[in-house]
Amino acid sequence: AQRVTQPEKLLSVFKGAPVELKCNYSYSGSPELFWYVQYSRQRLQLLLRHISRESIKGFTADLNKGETSFHLKKPFAQEEDSAMYYCALSKTSYDKVIFGPGTSLSVIP
Amino acid sequence: EAGVVQSPRYKIIEKKQPVAFWCNPISGHNTLYWYLQNLGQGPELLIRYENEEAVDDSQLPKDRFSAERLKGVDSTLKIQPAELGDSAVYLCASSSGSGGNNEQFFGPGTRLTVL
Numbered sequence: 001a002q003r004v005t006q007p008e009k010l011l012s013v014f015k016g017a018p019v020e021l022k023c024n025y026s027y028s029g030s031p032e033l034f035w036y037v038q039y040s041r042q043r044l045q046l047l048l049r050h051i052s053r054e055s056i057k058g059f060t061a062d063l064n065k066g067e068t069s070f071h072l073k074k075p076f077a078q079e080e081d082s083a084m085y086y087c088a089l090s091k092t093s094y095d096k097v098i099f100g101p102g103t104s105l106s107v108i109p
Numbered sequence: 110e111a112g113v114v115q116s117p118r119y120k121i122i123e124k125k126q127p128v129a130f131w132c133n134p135i136s137g138h139n140t141l142y143w144y145l146q147n148l149g150q151g152p153e154l155l156i157r158y159e160n161e162e163a164v165d166d167s168q169l170p171k172d173r174f175s176a177e178r179l180k181g182v183d184s185t186l187k188i189q190p191a192e193l194g195d196s197a198v199y200l201c202a203s204s205s206g207s208g209g210n211n212e213q214f215f216g217p218g219t220r221l222t223v224l
Contacts, residue, residue, distance in 0.1 A: 004151075009149070032211075043112070043113075043215045043216065043217055043218075044152070044200070044202075044215040045214075045215065046212050046213070049212070086151050086152075088151075090211060093211050094206075094211070095211075096142075096154050096157055096165055097154075097211065097213065098154075099151030099152050099153070100151050101149070101150050101151050102149075102150070102151050
């Protein structure tokens with residue numbers, strides 16, 4: 001069965017410092033991977049997906065099939081990045097999405 | 110555009126009472142999802158609809174939970190009877206599904222408290 005793990009429940013970094021939110025998955029095939037974000041008092045929303053290979057709000061994520069990881073990175077954290085981040089996996093574009101438990105990021109001014 | 114609409118936003122009931130949640134997806138979105146989110150956890154899929162057909166309800170506790178999506182637009186999720194452990198946030202999401210695009214757009218959720 002597919003599974004997504006996010007080892008850190010809480011992550012605190014100082015403004016301007018690099019940030020990395022870890023995500024590992026278990027799936028033998030080639031999944032689609034996503035990062036969803038929920039800012040305070042807002043809805044859960046898509047941040048980025050690996051197939052688009054975009055940088056959104058300065059965030060990037062690289063799929064490492066060898067390590068089955070999809071870590072989210074940003075070189076310089078901003079206060080507005082404070083939010084709950086969920087890594088998610090789908091077997092194909094037509095399959096259900098499985099979410100990880102989430103990491104709460106707090107950027108300290 | 111309002112996005113995915115859910116009501117009510119909050120609901121407090123006593124155990125053994127019935128409760129229903131309503132969801133209106135984004136116009137034109139054929140795929141609709143109901144998720145359960147417990148405190149400190151990610152969303153867990155309860156049921157997924159493609160138009161009016163439930164294509165994945167394997168995680169729906171069918172002894173007490175039911176859902177419907179008549180006419181393939183709005184959807185209702187019902188719990189009868191509610192138990193203490195059902196206290197959680199119930200999220201509805203929709204996606205267009207066209208071209209394999211499964212980006213999901215979430216509603217604000219309904220926070221259920223069972224006393």
